[in-house]
Amino acid sequence: MAVAETGSGSAADRAGALLTIDLGAIRENYRLLRGRLGSGVCAGVVKADAYGLGAARVAPVLYDEGCREFFVAHLEEGIALRSSLPTDAELFVLHGAPAGAELDCAEHGLTPVLNSLEQIDAWTALAATVGRSLPAVLQVDSGMARMGLPEDELSVLAEDPGRLEGVGLRAVMSHLACADDQEHPANREQLQRFRSALRRLPAAPASFANSSGIFLGPDYHFDMVRPGAALYGVAPVNGQLNPMRPVVRLQGKIVQVREVPAGTPVGYGHSFRTTAPGRIATVSVGYADGFLRSLGNRGIAHAGSVALPFAGRVSMDSITLDATALPRGALPMGTLVDLIGPEQPVDAVAERAGTIGYEILTSLGGRYCRRYIDGGVEA
Structure with missing residues (x-):
């Protein structure tokens, strides 16, 4: 996303999410296929x-x-x-x-x-x-x-x-x-x-x-x-271990975390309701960013290796997560959580959405701060 560098914050600071594209992984995937x-x-x-x-x-x-x-x-x-x-x-x-x-x-x-x-x-x-x-x-x-x-x-x-x-x-x-x-x-x-x-x-x-x-x-x-x-990075053969290196990592920012009692309805349509006291975290990514609405109540984000299930529908600009598995204070505002990443590659996200990796990749929107790396460094 091309954003003018004004003020004290960087484009990554201002954006609601960070999309990292690994050009080095694309190189390796091309070599593997050519080989x-x-x-x-x-x-x-x-x-x-x-x-x-x-x-x-x-x-x-x-x-x-x-x-x-x-x-x-x-x-x-x-x-x-x-x-x-x-x-x-x-x-x-x-x-x-x-x-x-x-x-x-x-x-x-x-x-x-x-x-x-x-x-x-x-x-x-x-x-x-x-x-x-x-x-x-x-x-x-x-x-x-x-x-x-x-x-x-x-x-x-x-x-x-x-x-x-x-x-x-x-x-x-x-x-x-x-x-x-x-x-x-x-x-x-x-x-x-x-x-x-x-x-x-x-x-x-x-x-x-x-x-x-x-x-x-x-x-x-x-x-x-x-x-x-x-x-x-999309798996070429159904049902087999993916030989390709992952290319994308999508990290959304936490914009709010709130303590909620049991029985709290969450999001549009109240399609999710808490069954016990816990925490709801809101991430600033939604279907306007190409993160499919079909992932409502089915998707998962990750804070490190901890899975945070989607709680309720995907909104235009936000996703709500059940963050009860994390201790209070573990997700301060601005914390990045993985929506596509090491714990959940693009094909796993696609399976949860009821689609294919092709659609997930081609749907990724223009509001992310895009970061290209090659050989582990900024490209």
């Missing part, structure tokens, strides 16, 4: 502002580790990130160029992913207009019914490969739907469909595996993998 490959390329997915952690800070770190291929979702994301990377870094736009914005894509040196015949035709028309070949990635749908050429459009293109005239084909890609479940039959079915599509299309490097797909093994790696969430 699982043979000679293939390990790209970096930095869409959604690097999953909410700041693409302008994250992408250069990946570049320093040897990453040269970066994926964003939207054209505007690519335009914003282009100046943060050297010119030899290639930025791929997963949704392709929006209709009417193809020239913007080309002029900013971005490579679109072509997902339909309509996008292919618009890109080749631009290539003809500017009189040069334009790079692109071709995506085929191997069983997700979301993005990429469906079977009927794939057949049209396979029968008329000249339709790609003017396209410098950088890769053919597809996307796995169920890779986090290694035993799901869809993984093998999609692999077979993708291989079949590759045989019908002009020769080009192939890209198939996302973060979870990397852990399905070499059959899924092809020429380039595209990890995203695993770079940021």
Whole structure:
């Protein structure tokens, strides 16, 4: 959060919470993922502002580790990130160029992913207009019914490969739907469909595996993998020990602690009521900061190793905690408690919220004081 340094307090003093992002952990996660490959390329997915952690800070770190291929979702994301990377870094736009914005894509040196015949035709028309070949990635749908050429459009293109005239084909890609479940039959079915599509299309490097797909093994790696969430510490495989280093720590500040008698209702709707005398601590983080409302009466904060259950609903700007387990005076105003941290990584928070780590990370809001560290020091 960019805050002008005025007065005697620092930005961390003034903010209601501190979000620490460990760039060194991102480095190590990239190395781990790249190390699982043979000679293939390990790209970096930095869409959604690097999953909410700041693409302008994250992408250069990946570049320093040897990453040269970066994926964003939207054209505007690519335009914003282009100046943060050297010119030899290639930025791929997963949704392709929006209709009417193809020239913007080309002029900013971005490579679109072509997902339909309509996008292919618009890109080749631009290539003809500017009189040069334009790079692109071709995506085929191997069983997700979301993005990429469906079977009927794939057949049209396979029968008329000249339709790609003017396209410098950088890769053919597809996307796995169920890779986090290694035993799901869809993984093998999609692999077979993708291989079949590759045989019908002009020769080009192939890209198939996302973060979870990397852990399905070499059959899924092809020429380039595209990890995203695993770079940021999210577990890539359901039900297995997470091999990735945690990247984020979210600490909220205590703004008030009060002694309450038994039977005290807490928060909106009085959804929590104390059963014995105790202490309620209020933390200045809420759903306006991206800490999901679904964590009401289900979430846990930690003061060191001591668990402090959420007492009542998550409000827009605050969370109330049952701090009875701590002695009186243990949480003076301004004390930081962990909402995401060593005792509770992002996937554990997500499980309590009934969602996935991806949503927790990308929901983290703009009111936190953001602190970047690399190698344990401020970056």
